Amino acid sequence: MRYDADNIAPDIRVTQIGEDALLFLFTPATVQRVAPSTQQRLWQLTYWLEPQRASLGLIEIVPGMGNLLIRASHKTLLSTIRDLVLTHWPQLPDQDVQGRCIEIPVTYGGAHGPDLDAVAAQCSISSERLIALHSTALYRVYCLGFQPGFAYLGGLDPALEIPRLDTPRLSVPAGSVAIGGSQTAVYPSNSPGGWHIIGHTETSLFDPTSVQASLLRPGDRVRFVVMEGAP
Amino acid sequence: MIEVLRCGPFTTVQDLGRFGLRHLGVSQAGVLDPIATHQANLLLGNDPNAAVMELTAGPLQLAFHQDCTVVVTGVDFTTSISTGKAAAQQESLLPGQPVALKAGMQITLQRPTIPGTRAYVAVSGGIDVPVVLGSRSTDLKAGFGGLHGRALQAGDALAIGRFFTPPRQIPCGIRPLTPSHVLRALPGPNYDAFTPAAHKRFWMQPWGISHQSNRMGLRLNGQALTLNNPLSLLSAGVLPGDVQVPTSGLPIVLSNDAQTIGGYPRIASVIQADIWQLAHLPPLTSVYFQPVTHAVAAQARERQLRYLERLAASLAGND
Numbered sequence: 001m002r003y004d005a006d007n008i009a010p011d012i013r014v015t016q017i018g019e020d021a022l023l024f025l026f027t028p029a030t031v032q033r034v035a036p037s038t039q040q041r042l043w044q045l046t047y048w049l050e051p052q053r054a055s056l057g058l059i060e061i062v063p064g065m066g067n068l069l070i071r072a073s074h075k076t077l078l079s080t081i082r083d084l085v086l087t088h089w090p091q092l093p094d095q096d097v098q099g100r101c102i103e104i105p106v107t108y109g110g111a112h113g114p115d116l117d118a119v120a121a122q123c124s125i126s127s128e129r130l131i132a133l134h135s136t137a138l139y140r141v142y143c144l145g146f147q148p149g150f151a152y153l154g155g156l157d158p159a160l161e162i163p164r165l166d167t168p169r170l171s172v173p174a175g176s177v178a179i180g181g182s183q184t185a186v187y188p189s190n191s192p193g194g195w196h197i198i199g200h201t202e203t204s205l206f207d208p209t210s211v212q213a214s215l216l217r218p219g220d221r222v223r224f225v226v227m228e229g230a231p
Numbered sequence: 232m233i234e235v236l237r238c239g240p241f242t243t244v245q246d247l248g249r250f251g252l253r254h255l256g257v258s259q260a261g262v263l264d265p266i267a268t269h270q271a272n273l274l275l276g277n278d279p280n281a282a283v284m285e286l287t288a289g290p291l292q293l294a295f296h297q298d299c300t301v302v303v304t305g306v307d308f309t310t311s312i313s314t315g316k317a318a319a320q321q322e323s324l325l326p327g328q329p330v331a332l333k334a335g336m337q338i339t340l341q342r343p344t345i346p347g348t349r350a351y352v353a354v355s356g357g358i359d360v361p362v363v364l365g366s367r368s369t370d371l372k373a374g375f376g377g378l379h380g381r382a383l384q385a386g387d388a389l390a391i392g393r394f395f396t397p398p399r400q401i402p403c404g405i406r407p408l409t410p411s412h413v414l415r416a417l418p419g420p421n422y423d424a425f426t427p428a429a430h431k432r433f434w435m436q437p438w439g440i441s442h443q444s445n446r447m448g449l450r451l452n453g454q455a456l457t458l459n460n461p462l463s464l465l466s467a468g469v470l471p472g473d474v475q476v477p478t479s480g481l482p483i484v485l486s487n488d489a490q491t492i493g494g495y496p497r498i499a500s501v502i503q504a505d506i507w508q509l510a511h512l513p514p515l516t517s518v519y520f521q522p523v524t525h526a527v528a529a530q531a532r533e534r535q536l537r538y539l540e541r542l543a544a545s546l547a548g549n550d
Contacts, residue, residue: 015420018472018500019528023420025467032463046254053251060253062468064492069468071253074503074532144256145466145492148373152466152492189373206255208363208375214255 012089014082020059020072022082026089027066033182034066039142039154042068043097043219045089056081063143063218065152099140099219104186104203106135106177107227112200119179119196122162131226133157134198139184139222144214149188149206151216156184168194175201177224199224233299233354235387236337237292241446244358244377244389246282249366253491259471260368260376261487263446263510264349267304269539270405271353273546274302274329279539281357281392282367284383286350289342291383293352295332299391302329304407305350306511308340326350328404347440347513356394371446372488405542410508412516414484415523415531419474419497421462429456433498437517438482446488449509451518455480462496469493472501474520484509504531 013025026038046063049070053061057076062069072081108131109116120127139153146152156179164180172178172193177186180195187193188205201224205215216222247268248261262268262285272281284291289308294315295301303310303326311321312330315337324330324338332338340350360367360378369377378387425433432454441450456476469475473485475495484501485493486509499520501509512518523531 016417016525017420017470017497018417019503019525019532021470023467027465032465034465059250060468060470062253062491064467065465067465067467069253069470071470143466143492144254145468146256146490148252148256148258148370150256191372206373208373213252213257213364218254 012086014086016078017069020074020076020078022070022072022078022085024068024070024085025066026068031066034142034154036140036154037094038066039140040096040219041089041092042066043099044092045085046218047097048088048092056084064145065142097219099217099221101221101223102216103223103225104177104201105227106199106201106224108134108177108199113177113198115196116198119160119162119198123159125159130160130198133160134179134184135224135226137223141216141218141220141222142183143218144216147187147189147191148208149214149216151185151205151220151222153184153222154182156182158182162196164194165196168192172197173200175203177201232296233358233389233391234294234296235291235383235385235389236294237290237339238383238385238387239286239288239290239342240382241287242291242383243285243369243371244282244360244367244383245285245369246367247280248487249364249368249370249376252364253468256491257364258370258372258489258491259487260366260370262351262368263487264305264351264507266408266507266535266539267349267351267510268353270327270407270542271302271304271351272357273539273543274327274405275300275353275355276394276546277353277355277357281353282360283351283353283358286340286343286352288346289340291340291352292337293339294337295334297334297391298332300329300331300355301338302327302353303340303350304353306348306407307344308342308350309344310338310340313337313339325404326407345513348511354391356392359390359392370488408507410511412508412512413519413521414501414505414508415528416474416499416501416520417523417525417528419499421464421496422498424458424460424462424496425476425498426457426459429458429498432456433482434520434522437519439517440512440514442514444512444514446486448486448489449484449512449518451482451484453481456482456498458496464494464496466492466494469497470500472503472506473497474499474501502528502531504528504535
């Protein structure tokens with residue numbers, strides 16, 4: 001069965017994925033950028049669902065960009081979960097989630113930020129201006145994915161938006177601070193990557209041996225702090 | 232303790248997988264064939280989630296430094312047992328046939344009868360590596376879990392978990408399931424965004440399995456699938472079994488190590504009862520997708536669960 005919008009929350013589309021999962025889309029299909037207010041509600045919804053994992057029989061609660069994937073245990077009735085989310089959505093408080101504010105010290109440019117000057121040139125600004133714009137913005141963790149602890153950060157100054165690399169690098173070192181499209185991120189571990197590397201942090205983003213595992217969680221605020229001195 | 236004497240590439244320690252952390256970007260990992268893993272653990276009286284070794288290529292030679300019951304499931308890797316002494320006689324071991332080994336004995340798995348298919352080696356008590364984020368599975372991409380977050384190599388030592396029930400004497404082994412190369416699937420969230428011709432191609436065409444397939448996904452070759460209109464999707468959570476279609480138009484069936492979020496259109500999802508086949512679909516063979524209803528998918532899964540329950544019950548009756 002495929003669920004279509006109904007009169008409870010007509011602006012939300014719900015599709016079933018496979019046998020056990022529902023994908024809730026909270027933005028119209030034509031929208032290319034998620035309104036911050038929508039994403040804030042999404043975080044509220046996630047925080048409301050998290051403590052109910054066991055009682056509702058939910059295995060995964062994965063916020064995306066303006067959407068939410070829920071994977072339930074195979075004994076859970078998906079229609080119950082669907083109705084629960086659709087009825088709760090309009091009741092969510094119209095306020096921002098608490099979240100935390102995390103500062104990440106960054107060494108910009110040099111050997112650890114090889115694309116800094118090229119990005120600045122492409123954006124028609126100086127490298128100093130790029131660093132200033134990148135490090136003064138307050139970012140939000142929209143969602144995590146790609147690799148453990150990799151946070152898609154929204155809030156990049158529009159002046160710094162540039163297309164991703166034509167050919168992704170085969171290896172981006174852990175701790176690389178990068179921008180791509182309208183987003184910025186830190187690579188938690190070595191991996192291939194198609195974003196422009198402008199700096200580096202020593203901060204560990206993901207530690208599988210700690211209970212918290214990921215430094216960043218959906219809804220957190222992030223600020224990059226300029227580290228002085230040569231890289 | 233088990234000592235790894237020889238080891239082919241991509242042999243890893245896996246359990247049924249790591250769940251509940253996709254919102255932090257943590258993949259499922261875990262065995263690609265949960266049925267073969269269940270069979271192995273049930274035969275040994277283990278918890279179904281006990282960690283096993285997953286083999287993609289041979290050889291694998293193991294020396295046992297303690298008494299232990301062992302079983303190999305999945306495809307036949309031409310397995311033999313020896314006492315470990317020079318010029319010792321070798322005895323062959325069939326898949327699904329548990330064998331009690333004495334300390335000092337060795338087991339050797341050569342290579343799969345069909346390259347690109349997988350076998351599982353389970354030991355009574357399970358392989359005892361540390362539990363990381365709720366699982367013993369190796370996350371090869373992120374480099375944690377299993378043994379030091381990597382594939383096994385010669386020289387490694389693996390601890391064996393404690394087992395409390397003495398190994399049962401099993402009169403006969405159990406047969407591995409044979410992959411049908413037909414993956415039953417349900418339409419995905421972007422099914423309607425594809426052209427009628429693409430729908431026909433998707434369900435009718437034999438899809439060739441690419442050499443680039445791995446634990447992240449099964450990459451398929453064939454006539455490309457086209458969209459009605461270019462589609463730009465916001466990133467959303469994806470799951471193993473989802474069939475995504477990147478710009479090339481050639482589908483990828485996401486597997487256990489796939490990333491947790493994606494932005495490509497999804498045309499379908501493989502049903503739970505057929506996901507185990509992803510472990511045994513070698514390059515140069517082909518696979519078909521077959522559309523089914525949710526009712527058929529639920530029935531197929533129920534049948535599979537009942538099979539494992541019956542197997543557990545019949546093995547328990549052998550005491």
